[in-house]
Amino acid sequence: MKIEDFDLTEWLKFLPEEGKLLFGEDRMLLLRQDTMGRLWFLLNQHLGQELTNTIMTQFGFRCGYGDFKVLNQILHIDDNEMKIATGPMMHNWEGIVHVQMEDISMDLIDNKFFCKGKWFNSYEAENYLKNFKKFSEHPVCHSLTGYASGWCSAFSDLETVAIETQCIGMGHDHCCWEIRDIASWEGKADRWVAYLKNSTENISKKLENAVSELNHLNENLEEKIQRRTAKIKSQQQKLLASAKLGAIGEMAGGIAHEIKNPLAVISGHSSVIRKKLQKSKLTDEVLLEHLDKIDSTVEMTNKIVNGLKNLSRDTSMDGFKEFEVDQLLEDVLGITKAKFKTGRLSLEVLKPDEKIKVFGERVQLGQVLLNLLNNAYDEVSAIENSWVRMEISKTKDSITFKVIDSGSGLNEEAAEKIFDPFFTTKEVGKGTGLGLSISKSIIESHNGRLYIDFDSKNTCFVVEFSLNPESSKS
């Protein structure tokens, strides 16, 4: 019987009802080629090339060794050349590679073994090229050389080692292989010997090294992340500072305009006084009337300037303090009233008569109210008959500021976005989109809440926090 006459299907038993495929008594598997490629890729990615080559070589060795043992049991072939030729036959049938034997010589008494040939269509080289999309510097068919080594070792009872001298993975047309007993290699196959002989201990040592290298990388990564986070934090702080400056700049523009008005009023009164004095028509009564007007105008201007001074102060050292709501309102309204007056937008403030003491960061809380009032102004000032109202109310333990404008309210979808940092619908240079997100974090640092009242008919932002120092201190 010639080797070509063997029909492996005779020994293959497909047992789908048991979910099994048997070769003799041994269970076989039909696997997809690309899953082997994926497995190889994952091994390579996680363990590195050397360990992957080792694993593939030893995996191949066991396949070859086992296949020989089974075939030998089934076929009972005496002729050695025929026996050895069943190895390539197995490889061909298994769809792993097409094997062509070229030369074979052995002296098993003298422990000598030699065999060489070609491989066509190696599944392993195909997978390699698919994964890497470039040629390798070294041969890549490690499960195949492992198989050949295993097969020939099982057949010869010698330690045989197969190598590739040419490989499709390196860009050659086909692969060329040679198998010899280990001594005959005279050190020329050390690479393949190492893959075959790497013990579990060696592998775990290499693995440990790979893991410790990974850990080291990880530590560096953490350090890098920490450095990056610190950088981002400092940039964020700069951004917040510049946002604050931007808001102050905007306010200052409005205020400069507003201060000009009272100055004009004062200069008007003084010129009337001068003219009346020149014509000797100035009575004490008239003089007092003009001086009263000058005084009240100066007072109003003072409020604007004080508000600006208070709200633009560096607050980093401030901390939580007790103060009156009226002081807070003075800071905020001193600035905004002027703006609302110029824009002819009505601003009403409804508050309880009693004096309310709150505990918190005065400047920061002022910035929150200022932003809410400015936002309301920006939304409705261009619309006729619009208005803005601030309602302050108090319960036993908490205080609520509602900033309501004549807008028709915000839905939940819009509300979700507007608290995001940098979300703005204002033109470039006008809004940073940080107002609400900063305000929210300020109120949360007072253990309070900043939210939109969706039940309100008009747009209504609510700031709520505790009056109790212990619970508002964060």
Ligand SMILES: Nc1ncnc2c1ncn2[C@@H]1O[C@H](COP(=O)(O)OP(=O)(O)OP(=O)(O)O)[C@@H](O)[C@H]1O
């Ligand atoms: N009262 C409101 N009515 C309708 N939309 C509003 C109102 N308040 C805020 N918004 C929307 O929320 C967006 C974000 O507001 P936020 O205060 O965070 O930033 P901004 O006002 O755009 O810029 P900045 O406050 O930095 O000057 C606004 O651009 C606007 O689209």
Ligand SMILES: [Mg+2]
């Ligand atoms: Mg704003």
